[in-house]
Amino acid sequence: MSLTHVLYESASGYGLFQVQQAEKVGSQLAEVQATINDLSKFGKFIKATSFAPFKNAADALENINDVSEGQCSESLKAFLELNLPKGSKSVLGVSDKNLAGSIKAEASVQCSADELAQELIRGIRLHAEKMISQLKAGDLSKAQLGLGHAYSRAKVKFNVNKSDNMIIQAISLLDQLDKDLNTFSMRVREWYGWHFPELAKIVADHYRYARLAKAIKNKATLGDDSIDMLTEITEDQAQSQQIVDAARASMGTDISDIDLLNIETFAARVISLSEYRKSLYDYLLSKMNLVAPNLAALIGDIVGARLIAHAGSLTNLSKYPASTVQILGAEKALFRALKTRGNTPKYGLIYNSTFIGRAGTKNKGRISRFLANKATIASRIDCFSDSPTNKFGEALRLQVEDRLNFYETGAQPSKNSDTMEKVIKALADANDDDMEADEVKPKASKKRASTDAIEKVEKKEKKAKKEKADKAEKTDKAEKTPKKEKSDKKSKKEKN
Template structure:
């Protein structure tokens, strides 16, 4: 008959609990399940056998990181060795929640481990009543320990990688889409608002951003004279339009407006202009980020469509895992499930419909080109995800392949084989890497030469100073007085002897 001991890993340390009458308990599993929440019943089955607290918070974090990866930490090995050495030759079974950790412990100390049967229910009860099973422990202290270790563990797991900062792309494209909606709504509102005063302006200036800038500049149409023609030309970028605005202002059918209303319109127009300008800056930021994170996907289908694919997938890694068939209908999930439910035709494209290639294809070839484009998007995303040195060569090559396929659908020109195109792309990448390495080598050589010249100049300066000091020592001291020559004493008696 073997004794069962259950190992529980807490934020405060390792705890071993002995389970009384293991064989009988395992037979009455439903009763055990019902008694888990009752501390009196559970205490009659489970008793604390040993407890090894962590010495520091750093040690706790190291142990938790090791256990999460299925590695047995040295602290746990020492604790289990000391405990099972006292039991001598008794047959024991160690219950754990993780089978991977159990296999590692069995290999390390030779104790039989189990993770099924009654063990999960015992662990559930230990987790529920842990603060009451260990002396000197409270719910509050257990919670503080868990919270501190949870923060440390999460902080260690959340890592920032410069080359894979696709979460910035996800946030950028979400904000860009929201800004597009808001700017369109606000522009429509300012058109309606300002048209009470100057209705003719909406027909002359159809662009929303330019309309807001023009309304902000004009304010009261009665103040619009020929003197403002040059400034108006700079805003609308057209001399004919600027003249038409001035002429329309003189003959406008709009109502008169108060100063307070004009001030409010001007403030709102300023907000719309600022939002439009920020939207342009955000588009530039997204372009730069896509160039860093997914240059091949960017070259193939553009910034916004590529960013939407990454955002919808959740990350660039998730997008790289998707097959081409999933990439093709990504964003059209509702239509897909509706088609499967009603047994009608499934959608041919999702987010990639906004790509220019599908718009240029004929009505019959839209499904074909979307399938081909999804295939190339899948390849581009995988290259971007797993390539160490980012490059846009493959994206440009894949884009050319899609162009050739469009020509094939239109004129029948047979495109080149994929293997030939990819070989050329690989050669171009190798050549690019060689050029980069060569330029870095030249830079290092120049830096080394510059350092050598600095060292040589310093040594020359030191040697010149040494020569000058020696010359001064020969000629005289710092005051200019010549040094007296040492007289050699001649011992005449010694010479005669």
């Protein structure tokens, strides 16, 4: 059927246009495309029939949100029912396919979102202010500006609830803090090493060294009475005694009080940064357990957070195929290999996972491909599941462990469908047990319920396997007995 009307959703309201002349044949020609830019020629193709302005800014935002999500609102349904001719077979041109399906379901109007409808909507968008009599020059641009601010503000508010942005900022700050703390700690060692060079060889930990430099200050003040004070920091009395002995025979130079004061101030700053780094790491762990628990259980909190940060969001990571996740972070090496026609990289950020280090040299590429596959599954579960849980991540981690054992020993690993079914059954049984526990014992723990459910599923599977084995044995025995009887009869006949 040919297109009869076109719907135009603007920032000011809904507009309905009647198609007078429009042909699909030749619509892609340059001459036909050029006529859309000319209002005098385009006005012969299409004509404005009605326009329904929005009541206020809130009404405009609500309707545009519905349009962007592909939903037919009540106001749009009433507008179409009022202005479309009744009893005729009208075909409405719409910009979005999802919106076309919603209008067809709600208002029972035949809709189309083909190339012809898109071209006509493009022309209406160019000449809307001149074609709609209710609009004046500049009204549409002002409405678009105001609605754009409100629409983007609503999207930003919605995006605040997505904590993957917090994960991206936290892991970026954590990596920056690691670099800065390494530089600052080396500076403390070099600065304080002029006064007490032996301390650097005794204490290897940067955080502990900074605390000792702040506590000791002048090495000449160290004595046997300082061992308890040093033991609180080193947590080793023998090491504290070694520090006192080294201070007595130290070859370091004496420095002034003002220099010691500056070293102490800088060491205090390094200590505070180290403590903040620990609190930031705990914050990152808590966020990962809330936002991406399965990805964290599978590949680790830090590696999972780096994957999310590199992808831009958890949603983007969930949309990536496993081949992209495998080399995520190794883009330079990939393009260099493609340019020089060399070997492409086998892994990117997932190289920091413990599974890659545990695999043999020949199996690193295989296990990285398998791990990337499981990481995509975990990220999709985390992104699109309503109730976050780490049970799927733990099951996927066991699958990777089985695959490592398969490469080493040849033991057959479990199938992905079987493991997913086990976890789904365990979660369903855990929910049932939780409902029963809430009715009988409100204080029953969820962890016990989930573990009991997993054990129940495993017991059921073991029973089923035993029953199958017993049936197979019975059938084998039944098949063997008649053969034995026939062989006995033959032997008797031969003897006779």
